[in-house]
Amino acid sequence: PPAVADPTHTVSTTCPYCGVGCGIQLEVDDATDRIVASHDDPDNLSSVGMLCVKGRFGYTFAQHPDRIQTPLIRDGERYTGPFRKATWDEALDLVATRLVEYRGDAFATLCSAKATNEDGYVQQKFSRLIMSSNNIDHCTRLCHSPSVEAMLTSLGSGATSNSYTDYEGAGCLVVIGCDPTSNHPVAASRMRRAIVERGAKLIVINPRRIDMCDYADLWLRSYPGTDVALLNAMAQVIVAEGLADADFVANRTEGYDDWLSVIEADTPEHAATITGVSADDIRDAARMFARPPGSCLIWGMGITQHTNGTANAHGLLNLALVAGQLGRRGSGISPLRGQNNVQGCGDAGCLPNSLPGYQGLRPDTLVRFGDAWGAPGRIPDAAGLVVTEMVESMERDDGVRAMYITGENPLLSEPDLNRADELFRRLDFLVVQDIFMHETAQLADVILPATSFAEKDGTFTNSERRVQRVRQAIPPVGDSRPDWDIVCDLARRMCDKFTYQHPSQIFDEMAQLTPIMSGISYQRLDAEGGIQWPCPSPEHPGTTYLYADDFPRGDRAKFVAFEQGAVAAETPSDRFPLVLNTGRVLYHWHGGTITRRVDGLMARTPSLEVSINPQDGERFGLRDGADVQVRSRRGSLTGVARYTYRMRTGEIFIPFVRLGDSAANFLTNAAYDPESHIPEYKVCAVRVEPIEP
Ligand code: SF4
Structure with missing residues (x-):
């Protein structure tokens, strides 16, 4: 019989879920431009031919009907008025006009560890150069x-x-x-x-x-x-x-x-x-x-x-x-690392105290970046706020008043969500750029539709410092655009810079200014696969392990002593006798904004399970598989009791994914580590109660 033409083509890219950074091959139906399958990539140096269930089956979110497909502007009352569809010009003109009122410390931005290195680089550049603000952070504040x-x-x-x-x-x-x-x-x-x-x-x-x-x-x-x-x-x-x-x-x-x-x-x-x-x-x-x-x-x-x-x-x-x-x-x-590009987001400078490549806000570095960006003396030299400080500052009149949030959902990821929601409603202006509507976007004044990983080119950097290519497989859904393209279009309404035509130009600029990556280019990544930084020159093969001879701080690493202090800011009491531990589950990814849109994954974990030792379950009158209410001093949730001897008595576990109206962060404590400002998600005191049918 005559050969039948293959109706699909395959694109090699990088998994958009966790920081392992597995290579995936997306199979695309040429007639419909839809992704029809995802396969492992045997040549990928990090995953060597393996994929987990999310990489193998979790791609369908990219073309889910819930995708935001046009810019949206709030009409009428803030927080309650409906959104109306807008053109890109209308939405970006409005954002540019409003943001100029908040230059300096009144502005803050959250970058996305799900987006590419190039996306993160232009966003921190936008904040520093145009908004004169180092109030730049991303989800690493809440994880590592x-x-x-x-x-x-x-x-x-x-x-x-x-x-x-x-x-x-x-x-x-x-x-x-x-x-x-x-x-x-x-x-x-x-x-x-x-x-x-x-x-x-x-x-x-x-x-x-x-x-x-x-x-x-x-x-x-x-x-x-x-x-x-x-x-x-x-x-x-x-x-x-x-x-x-x-x-x-x-x-x-x-x-x-x-x-x-x-x-x-x-x-x-x-x-x-x-x-x-x-x-x-x-x-x-x-x-x-x-x-x-x-x-x-x-x-x-x-x-x-x-x-x-x-x-x-x-x-x-x-x-x-x-x-x-x-x-x-x-x-x-x-x-x-938790998110696919949390390493790269930090590498690209999405941090309040350092420029790309962890180069501190030192005078020589500021001069080098200021000159390269064509704006000498414009980058502020004082460290900005981390995300927990941004949220706290909203309580004050001189705190953050306008935010630009890309690919993050702080009203699900912050601890003590009821309090966080109150504080976000004090902002004067909120812009959210994302692929799906979520809790934070519901409060926004303007929503800008971004593309998913499958609709853009760029790079991610995984947990082992390997920079890997992200390749466009399908056209953008609706009128959505890559994050870098949206940021640059917004920036051009406020200055004459940001003239990039392709993410490779952004990567080249970042590499040129960042010694640990200066030997990496798209040409090398396409020819060699992923490259691990430090890679200081085009001839350098990349670095599999660090500290063979010395340390970035000098010849010697430093012992730093701590004594065991209080085990937690909140410990069990008669009213709240159990310790709550939060974390993740295999079939959902973080808050679940993406995996809730993958039918196969939802089918495996459709409800919020409260893991509890059977002895505790009986002590508190629960039944395995029955609904349970969990309360802390800050809020409550409803889940399904799951008896398991994996839990010790006195401790329960709830994943922080949001399923239905329930999310663990309604319970968690905002107390934080004084050095890093990370909240204490892992320990708080709760009680459990049966819900009568
Ligand atoms: Fe690999 Fe993580 Fe993607 Fe699973 S979710 S395929 S482990 S990168």
């Missing part, structure tokens, strides 16, 4: 800001030091405060490969019995908020038993004696009384971690989302330093 804070202090860089290949070459993996099987499934597969095929030891440290416990040599079930005591005690064992890497400590670190004087009293016996982990298990974990050939520390928000989050992160770094588990193959530190 303590990790970044601690790593910048101790090492001089806020990035993951190693690569997924290091897991496979390690003798021991320590998985602490994260559930990779649910949140970073392909990275979890590479961990399991290390354990099953190469015999690596696995230590899990988590109050919940996560799936990885099934593979663990040791599971330390510490109480929430007690990680400083646990990590100090492990370090104390390493020193006391002569397991420290004396050469590394002597030649590549500073502050050892001061640190040791603080942690010497943190014996395993002392830590056992705080953490609930036996002294013998603490000793065994320390010995496993310190032994050759190498160990990797892998962590998530169970470490960071605490009022002692930065202290926890320093505890991990101190452990890596004292055992010399850094700067060589099969070792290193991995804060697993």
